[in-house]
Amino acid sequence: xxxxxxxxxxxxxxxxxxxxxxxxxxxxxxxxxxxxxxxxxxxxxxxxxxxxxxxxxxxxxxxxxxxxxxxxxxxxxxxxxxxxxxxxxxxxxxxxxxxxxxxxxxxxxxxxxxxxxxxxxxxxxxxxxxxxxxxxxxxxxxxxxxxxxxxxxxxxxxxxxxxxxxxxxxxxxxxxxxxxxxxxxxxxxxxxxxxxxxxxxxxxxxxxxxxxxxxxxxxxxxxxxxxxxxxxxxxxxxxxxxxxxxxxxxxxxxxxxxxxxxxxxxxxxxxxxxxxxxxxxxxxxxxxxxxxxxxxxxxxxxxxxxxxxxxxxxxxxxxxxxxxxxxxxxxxxxxxxxxxxxxxxxxxxxxxxxxxxxxxxxxxxxxxxxxxxxx
Numbered sequence: 001x002x003x004x005x006x007x008x009x010x011x012x013x014x015x016x017x018x019x020x021x022x023x024x025x026x027x028x029x030x031x032x033x034x035x036x037x038x039x040x041x042x043x044x045x046x047x048x049x050x051x052x053x054x055x056x057x058x059x060x061x062x063x064x065x066x067x068x069x070x071x072x073x074x075x076x077x078x079x080x081x082x083x084x085x086x087x088x089x090x091x092x093x094x095x096x097x098x099x100x101x102x103x104x105x106x107x108x109x110x111x112x113x114x115x116x117x118x119x120x121x122x123x124x125x126x127x128x129x130x131x132x133x134x135x136x137x138x139x140x141x142x143x144x145x146x147x148x149x150x151x152x153x154x155x156x157x158x159x160x161x162x163x164x165x166x167x168x169x170x171x172x173x174x175x176x177x178x179x180x181x182x183x184x185x186x187x188x189x190x191x192x193x194x195x196x197x198x199x200x201x202x203x204x205x206x207x208x209x210x211x212x213x214x215x216x217x218x219x220x221x222x223x224x225x226x227x228x229x230x231x232x233x234x235x236x237x238x239x240x241x242x243x244x245x246x247x248x249x250x251x252x253x254x255x256x257x258x259x260x261x262x263x264x265x266x267x268x269x270x271x272x273x274x275x276x277x278x279x280x281x282x283x284x285x286x287x288x289x290x291x292x293x294x295x296x297x298x299x300x301x302x303x304x305x306x307x308x309x310x311x312x313x314x315x316x317x318x319x320x321x322x323x324x325x326x327x328x329x330x331x332x333x334x335x336x337x338x339x340x341x342x343x344x345x346x347x348x349x350x351x352x353x354x355x356x357x358x359x360x361x362x363x364x365x366x367x368x369x370x371x372x373x374x375x
Contacts, residue, residue, distance in 0.1 A: 124228025
């Protein structure tokens, strides 16, 4: 009889161990032995996806423009020799992507899933952005996804559990001033991916399609971002890193892989992405007025950091970056100074609204701490 409590304790410990194993290793059974291509694997979310997939027993194809960076990812994967194939590939080069997909198919004999994750950021108003700037963003962020999907889809369709995973963004749910090129690309990725998912279902193809929508993730994308003339690139990066990038890339990868395993149509990554999703569903196009007023109220008579007006930062608490407006300046800061809207009563109303959205953000953030099923 005295050993009964010890028996209960032993059974409980075994049960906890099994639960932990299943929780941490659930993806092992799903991704183990599968051939997975991950674009943009040289850094950020792409690198973390590769590392987690390698731990889960997947065989990997890792194309990235930066050959040395993707080589570091291979080292971090620590996978068995021959199970990881890294290559220097520009995802905006259609022929290069098609050639790479064929090489991956020949090397591994099949491709079960592709994660089209590579992307770049550009900051600047439409008026100040060159055609080449916009074209470059679309080439990488949208056409790179199209090329990757088209190149690997014939292989994925032959797999018994094929999966296409395309990375959009919270910028693909809500547009913001100063990010028109990036918004356009990410909205396009979401539409392309959601259409593809329906095509696979209607056609009866054994392929699942998932659209990933990250909020602010702590990666180097802002540091590497291009920007229009007159935009302070260092300030954009600083604002992104200090005020927007809240989610660890490792946690982002775990959320994405859980969502992919469950066959989700959309995976929201981070509390900020969930807030943006809720706001756009509730307000519809009216969110644009809220964004404009929130942005102007933060920068009344001042030029603003573009980070202050990004969709993942509009409803978050914190002090904006304010720089005095130079005499004779043009652009959004001058427009804010000329705008008759930000008067005392209106500014107070905007501050109240901002506080309400900040409270919503903080409430969701508290609820999501430790949550595994929110994405």
